[in-house]
Amino acid sequence: MSKRIFLAGAAGAIGRRLVPLLVEAGYSVIGTTRSPEKTKNLRALGVEPVIVDVFDADALARIVVNAKPDVVIHQLTDLPASVDPTKATEFAARNARIRGQGTDNLVRAALASGARRMIAQSIAWIYAPGSEPHDEQAPLDLDALEPRRTSVNGVVALETKTLQSPPLTGIVLRYGRIYGPGTGGDAANGSITVHVDAAAHAALLAVERGEHGIFNIAEPSGELTSAKAVRTLGWSPAFRLAK
Template sequence: MRIFIAGASGAIGRQLVPLLVAGGHEVVGSTRSAAKAGTLRVLGAEPVVVDALDPDSVADVVAKAEPEVIVHQLTALSGRPRFRQVKAMMAAANRLRTEGTDHLLAAGHAVGVRKFVAQSNAMWMERVGGPVAGEDGRIEPHPPADVAEAVAALRHVEDSVTRITWADGIVLRYGGFYGAGTGLTGDVIADQVRKRRFPIVGGGGGVWSLVHIADAAAATVAAVERGKSGIYHVADDEPAQVCDWLPHLARALGAKPPLRVPAWCVRLLTGAGAVNMMTQARGISTETTKRELDWTPRYPDWRKGFTEELG
């Protein structure tokens, strides 16, 4: 198939492009940075530089690409921002999940794509119903005020994509990424863990589902090739409380055990959203994804994944 990847130079995109090319697909990959076009070309994609928030530019590049499938991996959450830049980065990510999604959907509809695959994440599953949520679960309808806009943006992606009738609209709820310099094992969080600035908050009872970035990319290929309209969960087989996986990550990084900080203190410093994620998050089940997409994670256990990635 001919596939257009929006955000192809991001964490998933850099893993996804060579997998699709190796599978015989033609890939056009977008980036907002001209400096990254060469990297995409080396990976096997035809690069295009575009501002994803400019609807006319998006419509133009998608029309010229003539894809059968669009894969939406746009995000602004990358690099090593300074503290005062985080708010602006989150606002940009929210716009990509709202306006960016709308622009890509309009462009895809105009050229008649038959499948639209979009990135979501599982960190904000509704905080009721037990430690693990299935694909029929929904995004938390009443998040803390300081993260309400970000959670609403996730909901916008999911609702907009799964409601389209002119193509298969597929949403992938990824677990927390690690591997290949991204997510939990990337420079930003790993440095915080080494410096004991990534603490266990309260009792650390929040349940996180994690996924190696290579497994996330492989699941995305499976969705492109075999997915039907709906939501699929992408994570390993071991949802775990923060108080379990975070000390293990610290050991794998050669760091001292994480500090334990009262929830009220973190709430004052960083807001209620961070406390909620560390104490009330729910993991996800991937049984439907395994069955319907014929996908199995190479790293089914984050313990083994951490050790192999960091050992």
């Protein structure tokens, strides 16, 4: 079983819930943050923290190579604590840059390190209008209006790089809109949602059981099916951490 995990975005909403699962399962976790203030909390969770900006390709490569991970997990986003609709274009562009340039840098670093597996966070509300519920084979909304088109293009860049970088086994988790501890929302709001603990558990399952490809990770709805994740990973949307 793979034992060393490089977790990019360890201090993020999903990262903070994923770390205890990985540590409890016996993995050594090297986790990134851009904030020196967050390293103490990461250490308390059992993480070896590293401070790095994913856009600093050279520094990132050195750190990942030194970490010698078996698996790299990409849980990086660039989203505001609260969404201001008037700034949707701005944060869509920032997040698309993480998914494009950031993913490219992280995949290059993973390949240089000799990692065998790459698991990346994507989103599940980017399918084109059409027959529902959407499965992973459904077309993406490539003709969307802005700023949605920028978000979809960012997803395409992330998924292409993750899935088409041999010899890495690339696994993409298309998450619903997360809610729960640390997300700013205690309850599901709207459609295509997933609790942050269930989202984190999907990443652990992808480390241990995941096959190359894409998995929808969202609660049951008429819009989307996560049957593949349930069947292949043994994932359940009802999963919750004990605390």
